[in-house]
Amino acid sequence: MAKRDYYETLGVAKGAGADEIKKAYRRKAKELHPDRNADNPDAEAQFKEVNEAYDVLKDADKKAAYDRFGHAAFDGGMGGGGPRRGPAGGQGDFASAFSDVFEDLFGDFMGGQPGRGxxxxxxxxxxxxxxxxxxxxxxxxxxxxxxxxxxxxxxxxxxxxxxxxxxxxxASCPTCSGMGKVRAQQGFFTVERTCPTCAGAGQIIKxxxxxxxxxxxxxxxxxxxxxxxxxxxxxxxxxxxxxxxxxxxxxxxxxxxxxxxxxDHPLFQRDGADLWCRVPVAMTAAALGGEVEVPTIDGGRSRVKVPQGSQTGRQMRLRGKGMPALRGTGSGDMFIELAVETPVNLTSRQKELLREFEREAADNSPERDSFFRKVKGFWDGMTQ
The missing domain is CATH 2.60.260.20 (Urease metallochaperone UreE, N-terminal domain)
Incomplete structure (x- = not known):
């Protein structure tokens, strides 16, 4: 059976340069390696074919002979003029050919870097x-x-x-000659390990x-x-x-x-470049309106107007009183959130005044009235 053309085996054009041949070989070797093709019975034969082709084409003298005489340059038919050692005669150095791709396949596992000797x-x-x-x-x-x-x-x-x-x-390590690694031959594999003498340093300190x-x-x-x-x-x-x-x-x-x-800060909560401050206000101040003094993160003070009839949760903004932007210019804002406080520990007189206020404030609680209207409608619907 006639041998395949070596250029065709590697998938490159005739006359391809050394770099192109090397890249093609690495690609083919990875693709056809027997360890990666356990279900392909032809993988080992194809892998050897690729190694045979690369062993010739990577060598300038062998490549020149092959370009001129083809496979005849290595089958003994040149009468002694052509190269005699080669893959065709079973003398191919598969270990040498495979060493170029060994680190690409197993470099990470062995601690090496792909493509570097x-x-x-x-x-x-x-x-x-x-x-x-x-x-x-x-x-x-x-x-x-x-x-x-x-x-x-x-x-x-x-x-x-x-x-x-x-x-x-x-001193240079005598075991690895300063390389930091030792190699051992196993069939057509070259196994590379960290030097046991210098632990990969390449040097020993006496x-x-x-x-x-x-x-x-x-x-x-x-x-x-x-x-x-x-x-x-x-x-x-x-x-x-x-x-x-x-x-x-x-x-x-x-x-x-x-x-x-x-x-965390006892007064401020942060949200990106913005700051939040929850400020308690007296029930009377929330009802009648007024002012409240609030702190700012720079150590200053600001007076904020509390509108009449303010409820808990109402927010006011102090522009530019937040945190400076880490990237860019400007600052965030500071938000004041009101918390209307119910008075405690009332005196008899205060209780009397509040009861009087309650009798007079029948129409001053729109949110409460709206809520109970909805409750009544809910109960009526359930009854029906």
Whole structure:
């Protein structure tokens, strides 16, 4: 049976460049890998076909010979002039061909990065840190500069983060030759694992620093100044770049994330940029009308007119007296909600006056009269 054209096997045009061939191979290898095609009995044969084609076309000399002589360049029919080792004679290096796509298929599982060879970075970036900061509503209104104490890991000053004693440098790991990974052959698979000697660092420290034990960092509390912008809300996140944990062996420092929590206020309730304040008023002030003095979040005072006949729940707005906008300009509003207060602990004289008022106020309660008319209609309907 005649062999398929190698270009056709990979799904590329004749004369395709190295990058295009490599991309096509990776795509085909992923698609036809036997582990992903357990229900396809032909997958293994097709997978080997793809590896065979790529083993030839990825090599410039083999590709040139194939372009000129086709499959005859590898079946021994060239009289010794052409390349003799190749997939057609059973000598194809499937492990070499498959290594290009191995990290794409299993890179995440093995800890590698797809499409990248070589060893791991020896220096490790420090961890990001989180700090929860509680502030008052007044601080959120005006904005503040706070000093916080953060327990973290900082670069060891004794070894300048190298992890070695004195001025010595870390030595390259003899097991992995500084790559941080070791490879083992299993059939046509190349299995890559973290080096057991250096734990993936690529280096070993023969004379560790006495202060940090070779890690290149020590635990320490740091004091930092944090600028809290006006208008922050609970859940606001502030990022301080480079203020996190120091990296291992001179690696870059992580970041510090400050999460804001605004405390509840005894007078004001917040709704975005708006503030709400529930103000109790005397029954007489609500009936006759008058003024009430209310506080504002900036520490000031405002006098608000109470219209005659005001009921509990009536709202009035003070424009621009809310919280400043965190993003943008302007401020929210402050809403006053009235709570008409019933008097308690009445004297005999006060009770007498209220009874007299009740006799004279038969037509002064429209909401009550409307309610009882509806109740009467409801009961009448139930009777019928």
């Amino acid at each position: 070589g060893g791991r970075t020896r220096a490790t970036r420090g961890s990001d840190l989180r700090y929860n900061l509680r502030i008052s509503l007044e601080d959120a209104f005006s904005g503040q500069q706070k000093t916080i104490t953060v327990p973290t890991a900082v670069q060891c000053s004794s070894c300048d983060g190298k992890g070695t004693e004195g001025a010595s440098e870390p 004379n560790p620093c006495r202060s940090c034990g070779g890690s290149g960092r020590i635990d320490k509390e740091r004091q930092l100044s944090v600028n809290i912008p006006a208008g922050v809300e609970t859940g606001t996140r502030i990022r301080l770049s480079g203020e996190g944990e120091a990296g291992l062996r001179g690696g870059p420092t992580g970041d510090l994330y400050i999460f804001i929590e605004v405390e």
